[in-house]
Amino acid sequence: MKNNKDLPAEEHSGPLMADVARLAGVAISTVSRALANPGRVNEKTRAKIDAAAKQLGYTPNAMARGLRVGKSNVVMIILPGSLYYGVSQVIPLVLQGINRSLRQNGYHLMIANLDRDEASERHILDLAFGGTVRGAIILSSDLPVHGGRSLKDSALPIVSLLFDMSHAALPSVVTNDRQAVRDATTELIALGHRRFLYLAGPEGNYHDRERYLGAVEALAAAGLPETAIVRSGGSLDYQHGFQIGVDAAAEFADLILKPTVVIATSDDMAISFMSCVQRMGWKIPTDLSIVSFDGAPVCEYSLPPLSTIEQPVEEMGQMAVSLLMERIDAPDKATALRHVIESKLIRRESFGPAPSNV
Amino acid sequence: MKNNKDLPAEEHSGPLMADVARLAGVAISTVSRALANPGRVNEKTRAKIDAAAKQLGYTPNAMARGLRVGKSNVVMIILPGSLYYGVSQVIPLVLQGINRSLRQNGYHLMIANLDRDEASERHILDLAFGGTVRGAIILSSDLPVHGGRSLKDSALPIVSLLFDMSHAALPSVVTNDRQAVRDATTELIALGHRRFLYLAGPEGNYHDRERYLGAVEALAAAGLPETAIVRSGGSLDYQHGFQIGVDAAAEFADLILKPTVVIATSDDMAISFMSCVQRMGWKIPTDLSIVSFDGAPVCEYSLPPLSTIEQPVEEMGQMAVSLLMERIDAPDKATALRHVIESKLIRRESFGPAPSNV
DNA sequence: AGTGGTTTAGCAAACGTTTGCCAAAAAGCA
DNA sequence: TGCTTTTTGGCAAACGTTTGCTAAACCACT
CATH class of the missing domain: 3.40.50.2300 (Response regulator)
Structure with missing residues (x-):
């Protein structure tokens, strides 16, 4: 009839530690110790407790434990x-x-x-x-x-x-984004490239700074001016990764001196950029090389397969x-x-x- | 010197409900009621309590509440x-x-x-x-x-x-996968297609059954035999989505009677399949139409853009x-x-x- | 058998809330 | 003012664990 003075939590129906203790014929505290700290308790007792716990399907209540010990998991x-x-x-x-x-x-x-x-x-x-x-x-x-x-x-x-x-x-x-993009840029310079287009994500963002800097450092090391690199994007959020690539492609089409390399700061923007410029008639990598960031698996299956700087997540x-x-x-x-x-x-x-x- | 008889939880340093009560000059229970059930308490008192809580930066302990009320959030x-x-x-x-x-x-x-x-x-x-x-x-x-x-x-x-x-x-x-694939198939039949390749995910899976059935139903409705559709994949896990497409492409190359449509059960497999067959020289959609599942944003930027049955997740x-x-x-x-x-x-x-x- | 030392078991308090019940205060009314 | 009705506040128990302390049991040894 459940007419206790106060009756909360008629919800949690599972077995309690007290039930396990009763079944095993020991005290609650012994059960607690057996479960948490097996060394502190007689092997035989422990076996009895484990058996009782399994029989009842007992699972300790995480909130009660958390409250008592003052930490959650x-x-x-x-x-x-x-x-x-x-x-x-x-x-x-x-x-x-x-x-x-x-x-x-x-x-x-x-x-x-x-x-x-x-x-x-x-x-x-x-x-x-x-x-x-x-x-x-x-x-x-x-x-x-x-x-x-x-x-x-x-x-x-x-x-x-x-x-x-x-x-x-x-x-x-x-x-080590900066290092990675520096190396990639250096390699591209060695391949004869002199003009770069850089597709930025959110401007001023840590990754943006690092990656851009990496490219600039490589240029400097090769004696090229910073003007060898043109920035695009930067105002939008990464949320619009694909859109950045689309916009950048339009921008690319308008440039008088075409860059021969695109460094994209995410795979998404590289993919949409590549798709757009290919439709406009440019050939990759013949006219234009592309390298991007993140290492998404899908890059392997774009046409042509996309070079990407992998983030070992x-x-x-x-x-x-x-x-x-x-x-x-x-x-x-x-x-x-x-x-x-x-x-x-x-x-x-x-x-x-x-x-x-x- | 902290020599309490027992000293647990020297961890949780934040203010307690008791601190709020003390500062506001009311009982703990009043604070609890004010915070949870604003109607039960005098407006003026409540304001005092809110002020005290804010001043102390009080946040109720979720585990204590959860334990008491017997439910978590x-x-x-x-x-x-x-x-x-x-x-x-x-x-x-x-x-x-x-x-x-x-x-x-x-x-x-x-x-x-x-x-x-x-x-x-x-x-x-x-x-x-x-x-x-x-x-x-x-x-x-x-x-x-x-x-x-x-x-x-x-x-x-x-x-x-x-x-x-x-x-x-x-x-x-x-x-309504089945319906969607049935409609798509019907549409493809109307476009003159008669031979289909179906790329399966894990075999017997709910989605696999539904989608395959949808295609078969459309064939039947058009008076085409079930043999008009060839299955590929099915043994691998979705985990290997891209791999399924690659394998299917090899299989496709070996078929005597080439299908003119591929129905892929995930975008991943469609993308890798398309990439592979294009490299082998097939033209899409001239030689082969492709439709897949999931509606991944990247599909818009493949070459050619991929038709996909969107899952409104x-x-x-x-x-x-x-x-x-x-x-x-x-x-x-x-x-x-x-x-x-x-x-x-x-x-x-x-x-x-x-x-x-x- | 008695003693000292070492395990093991049990009691009870504590963790920070919520809430039933009752007392106190306030408000309404004559 | 004195009474009843309504509102508000406070006490204390409870949620299910963990754990310090103490008591009991066990063991080995003289």
């Missing part, structure tokens, strides 16, 4: 809304890699979408300050802020992925997780902040010598 | 490991859409990767039985099982996305969330199980009349 990943489209080609791989690594460490993965609006920022901060998450991996160059609270103020361990945030004291996992994800684990276990230990992972150029047919008639 | 999405690659083109959109809808309902999103191994199944079941999640959205045709426990046995509200699981009493959100995600919310609010209310969303064919250049020399 979930980590959140903060994805900027716009990245979804741009690097979308690789996001699933990132998530998968991170989720696997976390699981091996006993953690769960929660997703947080960082749109630039009130609701989503509040959402994220509630997660952080409400004790729901134990750490965060962020794929964005700015931290959420709302109503006087900022993610920075939380004691939450945070690791930055893809963006160098070491200036904000965040351990960061990045690729799985490795990066693993690294981010292991940094986060360190940070959780020893928050005060000073460690290196900037962790660089080698990104390598995958050479495919979109990449060739400069046209001879130039 | 997180939903998990179960993604099969292999889907990641195949439908990877659209997965980020699915996640984004679902996450947004959930946020509007006050829920958070947790990711669970359903690899077919012990660890991941256990992980998911722990989430379900441990009270961590309040509901689940699953993108897989089989439910996780581990150590005698099955997701089915949990009282957890579950909604199936992409797969029709209504036979297992799960509300399911699917597209954002809409599907929203629908799944709203079904889940219903299920959570009224678990026993009987509702329609199968919810079909219209998927439409995007006609692009890969789609043309049959070659006249056939």
Whole structure:
């Protein structure tokens, strides 16, 4: 008849630790110790407890444990809304890699979408300050802020992925984009190329700066002026990756002195750019070489196959997780902040010598 | 000196509800009521409490609340490991859409990767039985099982996305694939096509059955024999989407009677197939028409642009969330199980009349 | 058998909320 | 003012664990 004085949670029907204890004929505390810390308890007792637990299908309540021990076992990943489209080609791989690594460490993965609006920022901060998450991996160059609270103020361990945030004291996992684009550019110069078109994503963004700089450095090293490179795009968001390529193609068509190389900062823009200029009649790589960023699998099957600078996202994800684990276990230990992972150029047919008639 | 008799959780440093109560000069319970149920408390008191909470930067502890009320505010999405690659083109959109809808309902999103191994199944079941999640959205045709426990046995509200699981009493959100492919096939027949090549994903899979059936139905309606369609692929996983296309291209090259249409069950396979056969010298759509599934944005920029049957994933995600919310609010209310969303064919250049020399 | 030392078990408090119940205060009315 | 009705506030228990402390049991040894 359920006329208890107060009757909450008629919801959770599963067996409790107390049930296991009763069935095994021991105290609750013994069950707790047996399950968490097997060494502390007699082997025979432990076996009895395990059997009872299995028989009842017992699963410990994570919230009760979390409350008691003052820590949760979930980590959140903060994805900027716009990245979804741009690097979308690789996001699933990132998530998968991170989720696997976390699981091996006993953690769960929660997703947080960082749109630039009130609701989503509040959402994220509630997660952080409400004790729901134990750490965060962020794929964005700015931290959420709302109503006087900022993610920075939380004691939450945070690791930055893809963006160098070491200036904000965040351990960061990045690729050596600059080096990679410098090498690629140098190689292209050696192939006779002298005029470059650079397709930018969001202007001033960490990746934009690094990658552009890499190209400029290579030019300088070869004694070429910075004017050898023309920038396109930059005002739009990565969200419109394909659109950037389309616009750039129109721009390309209008240029008097045609560049012979296009360096695109995402595969999406390279793909749409290539599609457009080919329709206009240019041949790749005969008239124009193209190299882009991210290493999306689809690049292998474009016509011609697209050279791309691979972002080793799985490795990066693993690294981010292991940094986060360190940070959780020893928050005060000073460690290196900037962790660089080698990104390598995958050479495919979109990449060739400069046209001879130039 | 912290020599309390027992000192757990020296971790959580944030302000407590008690601190807010003290600052506002009221009882804890009043604070709780003011925050959760604004009607129950004097407007003036409430203002005082809100001010105090803001001043302290108070955020309620989600685990404590969850424990007390016996429900959490997180939903998990179960993604099969292999889907990641195949439908990877659209997965980020699915996640984004679902996450947004959930946020509007006050829920958070947790990711669970359903690899077919012990660890991941256990992980998911722990989430379900441990009270961590309040509901689940699953993108897989089989439910996780581990150590005698099955997701089915949990009282957890579950909604199936992409797969029709209504036979297992799960509300399911699917597209009318069969209809869409039937219509497309009919249209192709009207364009003079008589021989079809069908690129299958995992054989016997719900989508495979539906889509193949759609094509067969169209043939039958036009009085063509089932032998007008040749199957390829089917043994590999979606994970190898691109590889399926490559293999199918080789198979295509060996066929005596060349099909004039390829129906691919994912954009990935269509892209790699098209790339390969074009290199072998076939012209699209002159020699061969191609239509595929999923509606990945990249299809617009292949050469030629690829016709694809769009999966309206954002809409599907929203629908799944709203079904889940219903299920959570009224678990026993009987509702329609199968919810079909219209998927439409995007006609692009890969789609043309049959070659006249056939 | 008695003693000292080492395991193992059990009690009870604590984690930070929510909420039923009752008391107190405020408001309405005569 | 004195009474009833309505609103608001406070106490304390409960959610399901973990864990410090203490008591009990066990073991080996003299």
